[in-house]
Amino acid sequence: MSSKVAIPVSLDLTGLRILFVGAGAGTRTKLAALVDQDPMVRIVAPEISSQVQALADKLTDAQVHKRAFVESDLAGVSLVYGMTNDPAVNARLSELCRARGLWSNIAQNRGGLSFSSPAVAKKYGIIATFSSETGQPGAAVKARDDYLKGPR
Amino acid sequence: MPLMVNIQRAVVFAGERGEGLQKTQKLAVFADELLVVAEALPTSLEIIVPAGRPSEVNENLVLKAERRVPVHSLPAAEADLDALIAGATFVTSDLTDRALNERISAAAKRHHVLCNVIDTLDLCDTWFMSLIETDHLIAGLSTKAKATYYVTRLRQELEPQFRRWEAEAAFTSAARELLPRERRLSGLKALWASRWLRWVLRWWGPETALNLAKKRINRGSFKT
Numbered sequence: 391m392s393s394k395v396a397i398p399v400s401l402d403l404t405g406l407r408i409l410f411v412g413a414g415a416g417t418r419t420k421l422a423a424l425v426d427q428d429p430m431v432r433i434v435a436p437e438i439s440s441q442v443q444a445l446a447d448k449l450t451d452a453q454v455h456k457r458a459f460v461e462s463d464l465a466g467v468s469l470v471y472g473m474t475n476d477p478a479v480n481a482r483l484s485e486l487c488r489a490r491g492l493w494s495n496i497a498q499n500r501g502g503l504s505f506s507s508p509a510v511a512k513k514y515g516i517i518a519t520f521s522s523e524t525g526q527p528g529a530a531v532k533a534r535d536d537y538l539k540g541p542r
Numbered sequence: 543m544p545l546m547v548n549i550q551r552a553v554v555f556a557g558e559r560g561e562g563l564q565k566t567q568k569l570a571v572f573a574d575e576l577l578v579v580a581e582a583l584p585t586s587l588e589i590i591v592p593a594g595r596p597s598e599v600n601e602n603l604v605l606k607a608e609r610r611v612p613v614h615s616l617p618a619a620e621a622d623l624d625a626l627i628a629g630a631t632f633v634t635s636d637l638t639d640r641a642l643n644e645r646i647s648a649a650a651k652r653h654h655v656l657c658n659v660i661d662t663l664d665l666c667d668t669w670f671m672s673l674i675e676t677d678h679l680i681a682g683l684s685t686k687a688k689a690t691y692y693v694t695r696l697r698q699e700l701e702p703q704f705r706r707w708e709a710e711a712a713f714t715s716a717a718r719e720l721l722p723r724e725r726r727l728s729g730l731k732a733l734w735a736s737r738w739l740r741w742v743l744r745w746w747g748p749e750t751a752l753n754l755a756k757k758r759i760n761r762g763s764f765k766t
Contacts, residue, residue: 396546396547396572396680397549397671398671398680398684399547399669400544400684401544401545401656402668403543404667468656491628492654493631504550505547508544508545510544516685516696517544517685519544519546519682520679520680520681521680529678529679529715530679532710533710537700537703
């Protein structure tokens with residue numbers, strides 16, 4: 391049986407390290423969304439943009455390595471974001487994550503994707519997430535925005 | 543941090559309280575591979591989860607085909623927790639033995655497997671969200687197990703609203719196929735900008751709205 395449906399879960403990042411491979415716009419967006427939670431991160435990329443470096447500087451435990459990804463970068467991490475523009479790096483990363491059972495979100499490699507980020511709303515202490523199983527992030531965002539506005 | 547996850551392999555430690563069985567029913571819908579470790583000596587080597595609505599807790603969940611879930615006995619599994627947990631995506635336990643739950647949680651941490659121990663917050667790093675699922679959208683609601691009853695109530699209240707979101711998602715999915723790839727985004731924006739179309743969608747549903755959208759696209763009466 392192949393799992394066609396993803397399930398929404400809430401994850402406590404305490405004690406978990408997140409690896410970002412690549413340090414461009416994708417990493418910047420994900421980091422910006424996470425920075426309030428002060429996660430432990432490791433960022434590996436030959437070039438680190440100033441915005442990504444600035445976000446990393448806000449975190450208590452950020453390891454920033456300005457070099458190409460190596461397999462040992464996966465040691466001790468629980469979640470992996472592959473955000474490079476290089477399909478070969480993304481494919482290798484995806485294979486390594488699958489072999490190690492690591493949760494990964496690899497750009498340009500939907501076959502290897504094991505988690506994704508839903509549209510999120512926080513209201514009255516409740517976290518609500520909205521996502522589309524048919525590749526329509528816009529519909530999920532619209533549902534989230536409607537939810538935040540309240541019932542009509 | 544909320545995530546949508548594809549669960550490849552899940553391990554359920556099922557105690558005698560019955561919540562492990564509920565988790566098994568829920569995970570049967572989502573997990574590619576599922577394994578139960580039963581505290582009580584199992585009378586059979588597998589649990590059969592019938593097709594249909596396997597969860598009494600959430601009527602949204604639909605299992606498309608019957609699943610046979612292998613069952614291991616707890617004493618055998620306890621002897622080598624690492625072998626059982628390594629390579630799993632997710633492990634959950636409703637056992638009441640705190641020391642054993644601590645060992646399960648520690649093994650999960652060693653192998654970077656996400657873990658939920660029912661009613662034991664300090665051993666959890668992952669919580670299932672209360673779920674609303676339709677053909678096009680999935681919503682999850684969570685208070686990190688702090689107010690589960692309230693979340694269930696909220697889910698029930700949101701379900702009617704979800705029907706409207708579902709109609710909008712169904713319309714968007716079909717309408718994007720009518721538009722040339724290079725004009726999809728601008729085309730969808732133009733369609734959504736039409737108050738008349740939104741009104742038709744709301745009161746007559748996605749099929750009527752789609753017919754109207756087709757006419758407009760064919761006439762070229764909206765700008766992308």
